[in-house]
Every structure is written in structure tokens, then in C-alpha cells.
Amino acid sequence: MKRNIYLTGLLLTVASLLSSCGEDRTHEYIEKTEEDQWIANQMKDVYLYYQEIPELKSENYFYPVDEFFPMLLASHDRYSYLEMKEESRTRNYLQPVTYGMDVVVSNDPTGTTTHQTARVLLVLPGSPAEQAGIKRGDYITAINGKNVSSSNADLLTTGSGVSLTLSTPMTDPTTGNIVWMPETREVTLPAAVAMENNPFFVQKVIERNGRKIGYLVYNEFMRGRDDNNTDDVAYMQQMLSVFQQFRQAGVNDFILDLRYNQGGYVTSAQELGSLLAPSSALGEEFAHFEFNDKRQDLNYALNLDPQYSSYNLNLGRLFIISGLYTASASEMMINCLRPYMEVNLIGVTTTGKNVAMTRIDSPYDFVIYPVTSTVYNAKGESDYASGFEPRYVINELSYFPWYDLGDERELLLANTLEWVEGNIPPNAENTGSTEEPETPEEPENPENPDTSTDEGTSPTRFTRALTPGYSTWQKKHLPAAILTE
Template identity: 60%
Template sequence: MKRSFYFIPVWAVMAFAFLSCGEDRTYEFLAKTEVDNWIEAQMREIYLYYQEIPQLEMEDYFSPPEEFFPKLLASQDKYSYIEVPAETDAATGVKLRNAIQTVTYGFDFVLTDDPTGTSRQVARVLQVLPQSPAAAIGLQRGDFITEVNGNNVSSKNTGLLENGNGTVLTVSTLSTDEETGELVWDEEATELTLPAAVPMENNPLFLYKVIERDGRKTGYLVYNEFKAGIDDSDASYLEQMLQIFQWFKEQGVTDFILDLRYNQGGQVTCVQLLASLLAPAGCLGQEFARFEFNDKRQDSNYSLNFLTEYASCNLNLDRLFIISGLYTASASEMMVNCLRPYMTVNLLGTKTLGKNVAMTRIDSPYGFVMYPVTSTVLNKEGQSDYASGFTPEYIISELNYYPWYELGDPNELLLKNALQWMAGGVPPDAENVDQPEEPETPESPASLRLPRKPASGYSSILSKRSPAAILPE
């Protein structure tokens, strides 16, 4: 027997309650709950999990938007979120993540356990933006920051590493005790004084180059976010991507390593373009990805095809090597899933996060923006089974090694192993392989494995809260 369910909004019950008290205060109630009622109405229409929205209490409807929105989320939804501007921009009236440059010292870091075995934490530098305050004082990828303003680094003072009017960093180096063989911190540390944080453009096309080895030309791209441009009205990063791939093609690139280790996701149209530049030429024009919405919106289901208009920049590859890390998620995983029906996608690094859903940006009339999960992402074979993440064929966690080399250096841990795999060998540092294929040589300096695997904690990358795969508006 078919069942029908009727939703009676809580606001209607509450309005009746206000009216039944003798004095008609309905307009007062509606004014105080207008914003939350608007949020709920939107979510009950477009939210992928609308049928699992929890039952709310009357008092919930008097919460500010940033507190009310999370109360609507289904238990399995870890990704939907709301952006409420902290301050108002005089020109636009709204100041949000995608519309401004970030005020920053210009480096990303992650908190980890102390590799020497003490109970304290350290901050390890992941990457440094060129021409940033951090670059100006000589901070480098892989540096261990042990103190900030003379205090041990901890989750309580990470904000001092991200922005401010300046701060003093203590950078320490590791060495091996000659008697015990244990890792220890060198007695002499370096103090670096950061000047004030500045607004900086964080170009997601962080680094690109061609690596020539054994007669093979390999393109290498570090891509940190699927983002079209500096703000929502700009497409300069997509234009730059086309220029880069035109250059790759002119250089005669025949293999490719896509480094997504710090890429949390972004706009699906950016994924579509990048995939169209990498995939076999024969698949251009065919279905790349499909998006399926809730049962109220089945007419909205649609597909994205590989783009044919940029065929002149297409590399016509039959295989792709992707470097993954702790932060590889959503649009990055969509790239893996939706390319696999057409080409061999080889994954090296650490397990990805597991965001197999897409989100829609909803601009409210009240000055905030919502990003609810609205669809499932599938490839052309209808597969979307990566909610637990993709496990690489060869697992290597860069946090387990030192020293680090700069991104793009052929001796950098993950790039070096990807090149070895590409050449037909077994990645020598793979943690799920019993023995390396061959020992390191002086011409190929090694990153040494730490005796203790450091657990990671807070990261400035996660604090940016890059959205999951974002659908076009």
C-alpha cells in the first residue's frame, strides 16, 4: 500500500501557538524566525538527504543561521556548510571566502606528534607561497616549527601561524644521536621573525614543469584547488590552465603526474576541463560525469561531457599518475572515478577522504551562502562507490619521512616514487611493499623513514574548508 506523508512546518505550529495565547503575535514570530524558515524551506526542497532532516524543536527557529543550518543535516552528512560573513564589505555588502584574497603569512602546515617521541606537538611546513612573508624569511617546505613566540606549538596557538601582525618562529632540525641511534633535536635552533600577514592570491596552479628522463617527457602539475578564478566572476585560472597544457603539448609530453595531495576539491566545471585536457582524444564529446539529485528533482539530473572545444590542448594520454594525500577529496576523487572508465589511473600516496557527493551554492537574500549536498557523483558506468575513499596501489605517507624536498624536485619523496613506478619499477618507499626494488644511490638522495609514525592533527589546509565538488549555478 502506498503511503503519503505530510510535512507540517514547525513554524506553522508555533504561529498557531502565538495566536492562541490571546494576543496575536504572529507577525512578531514570523519576523524573528523568517531567516531560519527560509533555510529550512530551501533544504527540504534541494537537500539530497531531505528525508533525514532531524525533527526540530520550537526554540531552534530562533537560532542564528550559522547555528540553525547544522541542525538540519542528516547524520551521515559531514560536508554541507554555511558561510556567514564576519564583516560587511562596503561595496558589495557581503564578504565571503570566494570573493576575497586571504590575509596570510603564506604557508601551510600540519600539526604532528614530535618525531623524537616527546609528548609535545610540532608544526611541519607543507608548502610556502612564493613572494610571501614566509618565503621572505626563508621558511621552507618540511621545516619543523617547534615554538611560536617562545611557547611550544600546540592546537591552542595555531592561529599565530596563519595570520597576524608578525610572530617569532623557532625552527628545529633533526639528527641521529651517535651513541643511541635515536632521533634528537639539534641543540641549536633557528629563530625566524615573520612580518605582518598580507593579502595574497593563492593560485591553485601552484607548480608545473616537464621532467625529462630516459627519453620520456613527463608533465608534472601541482594543483591545489579546482577553482576557475580569483573570484566568482573570474576565469583567469582556467585560461592559465589552457596555456599550461598548450605548453605541455608543445614540449612533447607523453606521460603525466597530477599532484593532488593538498587538493580538497572545488568546482566540477574545472574538473571537466582538466579531464578533457588529459584524457584520450577519442573520448572527447562522451559522457564524463553524471549527477543524480533527490527524488523531488529527478528532472534536474544531468551529465557533463568531455569538452571538444579545447582539443588543440588535449594530451591524448592512455594513463595518468595521481599523487594523493591526507587532504585529497571530492572534486579530486571525482577526477579519479570519472576518468577510470576511459584510461588507466594510477594512484600513489595515502587514502583519499571519500566525498562522492556534490554541492550547490545557494546565495541567500540575507547575506550568507549555503553549500548543501545536493547530488551523488557517478562516472559513465554508474559507479560512485568511493564514500570510504580511494586506497592507492602504493601507499606512502610523506609525514613518515624526512627530510623533505621542494615540490617538483625529482628527489621529492612522492614525485620520485611516481617516476620510478612510471618507468616500470616498484616505488622504493611504498609502505605496503615488503622490500624496495633496489637501494638508494648517492645520485638519488633518500628521505629517511621516521622510527615513529607521527599522528597528524590540525592543518591550515583543512581550516580553509574548500568545498566539496561544487555544481554550476
């Protein structure tokens, strides 16, 4: 997408005023404002909400680019952003230096204190966090001896080491209330290291009652095949390898876990959709993108690609697990497969990002990612600005204990497996009174039924409402970029 730099009317007016003072200082104004002028020109051209750009004063154009760019955004635009090129290069091509865990901060789930806690969502294999014994579902209640808060939670991402206090909830046998165990655990994370967060976090085949169910935890839609970066191409090749294994295993149902997937690149979504859709849909439109009324020449569509037919699972239905951070290309997957197959959603309401963003490289040291188009499916539908509400609502933050992703006892996976088998998910929070689960089968040995009450197999729900705050996932920029030639 070609970009031109030109003088705006504001610049010409100011330049005229400067030269009329006797000394032509136009070059000074141009030099000091050219970066902001470049940004303004791009936004007035391709920004989806260009008609809602606020009117700026001439002095605004002297602000640093990271302060100027937000001034141009429509009041409802939560997504467009500017990134320095070094930061963008690091995010896209280099392994981040990290402790290897993601967390979300919330109020105390037990209600016994007024403090905040950080719950571990994910731990990377081989990471400093894993080496220190941190597990998914752990509660961090203190960082370097201080109570957890949104202001110090950044210390959980990277650094030379950090000391943590871990606490565990339990049900008080006397009162029945959920409280913290009196014993805490102290751990020290070693220094952060460079690590790769492979988007294919878990892939496995689960056999249940004669059915083979594919399960994939997919955490980011990496760049598409049109990009020249070899690392990103390798991710696309890995996707094909993963689905080749699913196909060879004879998978006939599929659970796609997008609970921690904020999105990514649309060509990656196109490829994944082509692997999951019914084979009869290959070659049909997957999604189309509509730009603002000035740039209708940029409108285009992506089709479900027949070149992946040898990897396609030819599914008639799909089960998707959604979470607090399911957004953008993940929501595009839900919306754009619905014209061709039954898409079943379980978890919590998705973010509601029905727009796409374009990466625009500047001739300076920054990159902008403005919202440039609305995403539609083959039926012309794009009505998910408020997110997709799941058929069965289950908020994993409201339960303990947790298991590793991929463990069949894990809350959302266990409930989804029940749904796949035709049962109502036992932990669904929005089941109506007219909907009753099927009668369970008799145990194989009815004379000696298993009456154990392992708390881990029957998750306990907190009685108080939780308000998520700071999250390492929300700090990540994963744009749904449209890759143009």
C-alpha cells in the first residue's frame, strides 16, 4: 500500500505566516513537525474512522509521535496504536526476555482481604517460572514482600529475579467458607531469559467413547504465508504438520482453545479456517474487508484455500473455548466459519473486535497500526462489536483448582468434552431450568462405585465476583494486520 508525504493545508498556512514575518522559517516548522504530519496524512487517508479525527491545533504537531498519534483516534477506537520500530522488530522477530509466565491481577477471590492477587494463566516449558516450581493456577499474593497491585505486577514479566509469595485457597471444613490456607510458599525466580512462545501450545488427540477429538491450544495467529520472514513461515508450516497428524489420527471432532488468543494476522486465520472447514467449502469466501468510503479500492476478500485440501479435516462442527482475551482474528474465525459449519462456543464473552488493522511502516523510526477495515463473513455479517456470547458460560477465574492446559480434568476442556459427547457441561453458569443433562451411565462396577471426593475433579466455585485488572495478555499488541503486497 503506497504512502505519499505531502503538505497539508495547516502546514501551508503556518508556513505562509512564518515567511510573512520577514524571515522564511518554513523549513524549521517542516523539520519539527514532519513526523506528526506524516502520521496525520496516513490517518486521513486510510483510517476507518477518518471522519471522526478530532480537530487539532497547530501546536499539537510538535508533540512526540507516541503522544500525537492517540490524539487522532476516534473516541471509541480501543485498538489503533503506534510502535517504535525497534519494539516492533523485537516483538515480531526476536525472542522476548521473560520469566515465562502470564498472569492476571484481580481482587482477592476469597474475600478475606482487601488485597489483590495475581493468578498464573500460563507457564512456558523450560522457563525460569517453571524451574522455580510455578504452576498454572497458582496465586501470587506478594511480590518482593509487597502486596500485589497493578503498579508492581510488571515485575512478574521480566527482570534479574524476583521473590514471590504463593497462597492456596481451600474450603474451611468448619464454616464452609473459602479461605486461604495458613501456609504460604516462598519462591524466587531466577533471571529472565530469551524464550519463544510457540503459538501451538498444546496439541493432542483425545479418545472418548469411540470418538477421536482433536484438541489445540492456539495462542496467536502468526504471520501468513505472504510474509517473507522465515520464522513466521516456519509457524505456518508447523500448522500444516500439526493438522497432518490430526488427519492421520482420524479426528472426527475438534476443540479449538482460543481462550488466550488475542488475534494476529488474517492470512494465518485464513489457513486455519481452511484446515477446519468442511471440504465442500474450500474455494468459497472466508472473509472480506471493507475500507472507508475514500479507499474502496482497497476492499478485498480471502477464500478458504483449496491448496490445503490434503490437510483439511472436513469437519461438520467445531467447539471453540473462549476466554477474557479472545479477540480479533480469533473472533474472525468464529464469524467466518459459521456460514459453513456449526460453531459451538464455551467460556466467556469474547472481546468484540470486528475490525482489522494495517501495519504501515513510516520512513522514520516508528510503525503505526490503525484500524482500517471492517471484517465480514460470506453472508455479510459483522455484528460482533460487543463480542460473541458463548452457548455455555464458564468463567475459569471463578474456579479452583486448575490443571494444565490439555489435562482432561482441566475445567473448560472437561466441560467441552461433555458437550462433544452430547451432555450439558456440568459447570455451565447459564443453564436454564428446562435444560437437564442426560442421565449418566452406570459405573462399570456398580457394587463398588468410586465415591472419592477429590476436590480437584469437582472444581470449587468462588462465591464472590472477581474483577480482573492488569494482565500480561492485555499488554501484548497482536494486531489483526492486513498484509498487502
